[in-house]
Amino acid sequence: xxxxxxxxxxxxxxxxxxxxxxxxxxxxxxxxxxxxxxxxxxxxxxxxxxxxxxx
Numbered sequence: 001x002x003x004x005x006x007x008x009x010x011x012x013x014x015x016x017x018x019x020x021x022x023x024x025x026x027x028x029x030x031x032x033x034x035x036x037x038x039x040x041x042x043x044x045x046x047x048x049x050x051x052x053x054x055x
Contacts, residue, residue, distance in 0.1 A: 001013075001014045001015065002014065003022065005022070005023050005024040005025075005028050006022055006023065006028075006032065007023055007024075007028035007029075007031055007032050008024065008028050010024045011024070012024035
């Protein structure tokens with residue numbers, strides 16, 4: 001299965017052979033990790049148990 005990389009929007013392989021999934025590369029994975037560690041991305045509310053269930 002293939003999907004757009006959440007960082008650069010290039011096609012990323014979502015199979016288990018891609019160790020960086022859902023990202024296309026180590027670079028994109030590290031960029032995303034850096035934005036979280038710099039608190040540029042935040043979870044806007046506490047996670048509820050209902051968040052884990054689809055409608």
